[in-house]
Amino acid sequence: MNVNILIPSVLRRHTGGQGHLTVTAANLPELVDRLGEAYPDLKHHLRDEAGQLRRFINFYVNDEDIRFLGNHSYTFQEGDEVLIVPSISGGTR
Amino acid sequence: MSERYELKCRECGKSWGNCPKVVCEDCFSPLEIAFDLDTIRKDFTRERITSRPPTLWRYAELLPLPDGYQPSLPSGFTPLVPAPHLGKELGSANLWLKNDAVCFPTLSFKDRVVAVALAQAKRFGFNAVGCSSTGNLANAVAAQAARLGLEAWIFIPADLEAAKVLNTQVYGAHVVPIAGNYDQVNRLCAMVADQHQWGFVNVNLRPYYAEGSKTFGFEIAEQLGWKLPDNVVVPMAGGSLITKIRKAFRELTELGLVEHKDVKFFGAQASGCSPISTAVKAGNVDIDPQKPATIARSLAIGNPADGHYAIEAIFQSGGWAEDVTDNEVVAGIKLLAETEGVFTETAGGVTVSVARKLLQQGYIHPDELTVLAITGNGLKTTDALAGIYDVAEPIAPRLAEFENFLGKILGSAVEEVSR
Numbered sequence: 435m436n437v438n439i440l441i442p443s444v445l446r447r448h449t450g451g452q453g454h455l456t457v458t459a460a461n462l463p464e465l466v467d468r469l470g471e472a473y474p475d476l477k478h479h480l481r482d483e484a485g486q487l488r489r490f491i492n493f494y495v496n497d498e499d500i501r502f503l504g505n506h507s508y509t510f511q512e513g514d515e516v517l518i519v520p521s522i523s524g525g526t527r
Numbered sequence: 528m529s530e531r532y533e534l535k536c537r538e539c540g541k542s543w544g545n546c547p548k549v550v551c552e553d554c555f556s557p558l559e560i561a562f563d564l565d566t567i568r569k570d571f572t573r574e575r576i577t578s579r580p581p582t583l584w585r586y587a588e589l590l591p592l593p594d595g596y597q598p599s600l601p602s603g604f605t606p607l608v609p610a611p612h613l614g615k616e617l618g619s620a621n622l623w624l625k626n627d628a629v630c631f632p633t634l635s636f637k638d639r640v641v642a643v644a645l646a647q648a649k650r651f652g653f654n655a656v657g658c659s660s661t662g663n664l665a666n667a668v669a670a671q672a673a674r675l676g677l678e679a680w681i682f683i684p685a686d687l688e689a690a691k692v693l694n695t696q697v698y699g700a701h702v703v704p705i706a707g708n709y710d711q712v713n714r715l716c717a718m719v720a721d722q723h724q725w726g727f728v729n730v731n732l733r734p735y736y737a738e739g740s741k742t743f744g745f746e747i748a749e750q751l752g753w754k755l756p757d758n759v760v761v762p763m764a765g766g767s768l769i770t771k772i773r774k775a776f777r778e779l780t781e782l783g784l785v786e787h788k789d790v791k792f793f794g795a796q797a798s799g800c801s802p803i804s805t806a807v808k809a810g811n812v813d814i815d816p817q818k819p820a821t822i823a824r825s826l827a828i829g830n831p832a833d834g835h836y837a838i839e840a841i842f843q844s845g846g847w848a849e850d851v852t853d854n855e856v857v858a859g860i861k862l863l864a865e866t867e868g869v870f871t872e873t874a875g876g877v878t879v880s881v882a883r884k885l886l887q888q889g890y891i892h893p894d895e896l897t898v899l900a901i902t903g904n905g906l907k908t909t910d911a912l913a914g915i916y917d918v919a920e921p922i923a924p925r926l927a928e929f930e931n932f933l934g935k936i937l938g939s940a941v942e943e944v945s946r
Contacts, residue, residue, distance in 0.1 A: 444550050444722050479555055489813065489835065490538075490556045494714065498831065501816050519717050520555045 436508040437465060440517045448475040462493060462506050463514065492519045532591045535561040535733055537723075537836075545591075547626075547651050547731040551778055558734045560591045564781055573753060573784060583639055583742035589778055590742070591735050593650040599674055602638045603742050605630050607750035607898070612866035613879070623756070623898045624863075625747055628871050633670045634904035635663035635692065635872075636743055636768065641671050643739035644728035648677065653726030655680060659716040660729075661709050661764065661825045662691030663872075663903050668728055669700035680725060682712050688824060690907045693745040710830045729765075733832075740768045744775025745813050747898055748785050755780075755788040757895035759844070760882045762874040762902055763794045763803050764826040766837030773840045792840050793890065794848035794882035797821035797856060797873075803834050804848035812838055822853045822911050823873040825903060847890045856879040857911060863901070870905035878902075 439455045446453060451474075456471070459465035466487065470477035482488055493500040494517040500508055510516075534543040538556035540772035549558055553836045567588040579585035581597045583603025587596075606626045614622035627636040641664070648656050657680035658668045672679035683692065684707060695702055704714045713729075720730040726735045748755055755776050761769040769792055796804040799821030802814040814834040819827035831837065841848055851859070857878035863869050871879075878899050885891045905912075922928040 442717075444555070446551055447552070479553070488555055490550075492714075492830070496712070499710070499816055502818070517714075517718075519714055520550045 531566045534558040549733045586745045617883045626903040633666040636902040637663040637667040640736045640739035641667040644732045644736035647735040648726035656726040659713040665695040669695045669698035673698040740771035741775035744772035748868040756898045758897040760793045761900045764828045766831040766833035791846040793846045796850040797823035797877045798850040800827045801850035804850040807848035849881045849884045851880040872903035872908040875901045
């Protein structure tokens with residue numbers, strides 16, 4: 435599925451200044467992998483040394499916290515808008 | 528450290544100087560203010576502190592304030608009072624209230640955090656400030672921004688208590704009602720702060736803001752005669768206050784202003800929004816977010832920013848967390864008012880009723896010195912008590928009518944006793 439991602443400004447220095455990205459991914463772990471492949475700098479910002487998604491990054495799908503949608507098991511729909519919001523609104527995992 | 532304080536990543540430890548930043552750009556973890564306590568150790572004495580006016584500014588050395596900052600409002604230094612009658616009801620022989628229901632200027636502990644955040648907003652050159660708020664913060668930002676001549680933009684869930692909305696508008700603030708819960712409002716504010724050059728006290732100024740909460744702890748220690756309590760029971764929304772009271776006690780201990788004591792920290796939530804207490808009771812160190820459904824709207828944060836750190840503070844201190852139903856919240860408000868003459872908002876009702884549970888469950892020992900954090904004023908959440916009290920039919924202004932009225936009241940009291 436093609437998913438539109440909004441990148442917060444704090445992350446944009448790792449995406450060459452891009453604020454909007456489109457990637458093809460079925461679920462959240464895949465989306466993070468695709469981002470990491472496209473922007474290797476971003477990889478270790480999204481996952482810790484153990485490969486876990488970092489605690490202080492939140493993902494929202496069409497304005498809903500992905501944890502309410504099944505988190506890693508949620509299957510993206512064509513055109514989903516994914517928002518990445520760091521830390522000030524809490525942790526993921 | 529070129530100044531006596533600076534931003535430091537809570538996870539990777541990287542320093543970021545002083546700027547309106549809340550996230551570590553290396554690991555995206557939260558930033559916190561770190562102090563160089565050695566620079567103040569010699570001069571920051573009990574004598575020096577007590578010689579100053581009774582406001583939160585007496586602890587200026589332990590707050591991230593710009594050099595030479597001249598505060599304009601005497602906030603803080605609220606009463607710490609023994610609560611023997613409430614203690615008797617709850618089963619504690621040594622219960623105290625730290626009463627921020629009367630904090631200046633807007634009657635909640637949020638006046639503390641805003642006082643510190645806006646000092647930095649001025650320094651960073653913001654002309655407009657704002658916040659996402661469940662009400663008390665809205666009031667505090669609106670009032671103090673007016674005092675400092677700053678424009679204020681306040682983002683609130685649209686279903687907030689009417690008194691809290693009015694108490695924001697009266698100061699001339701721009702109110703932005705959002706059709707959503709606090710977590711959605713907060714997320715929007717993170718994006719607005721990303722786009723506009725505004726100082727959001729609980730977004731890009733959050734590390735500075737959060738330090739203001741320490742004054743709640745400094746005051747408890749000083750008002751107990753430079754001693755730490757055994758237990759503190761703290762209402763939890765975003766989870767910041769409980770961690771900052773702990774930080775305050777630690778700093779006073781490190782500076783030798785109080786003797787070391789292992790204070791236990793207890794967190795209080797409403798069952799209808801209890802991500803932190805639920806995690807504590809399940810032994811988890813991370814929260815699962817919740818959709819809030821409680822009358823304790825000032826605590827209705829389903830995805831608490833400092834949830835993880837609040838849990839850590841509770842577990843490390845040997846404390847615990849509990850939550851109570853909306854009926855228990857109302858019972859707590861009434862009990863505190865009837866026994867100690869303090870009218871608190873719903874968050875205070877949560878704290879009182881959670882304290883009862885913790886005493887019943889044996890987490891708090893009756894003889895230990897326990898402080899309840901009363902963080903807001905009941906006049907702001909009168910909706911919670913709507914319909915609870917009957918008002919009698921008016922009587923004519925004649926003595927005979929009154930005697931008749933009295934007879935009925937006493938009669939019903941006698942009836943109740945004999946039942």
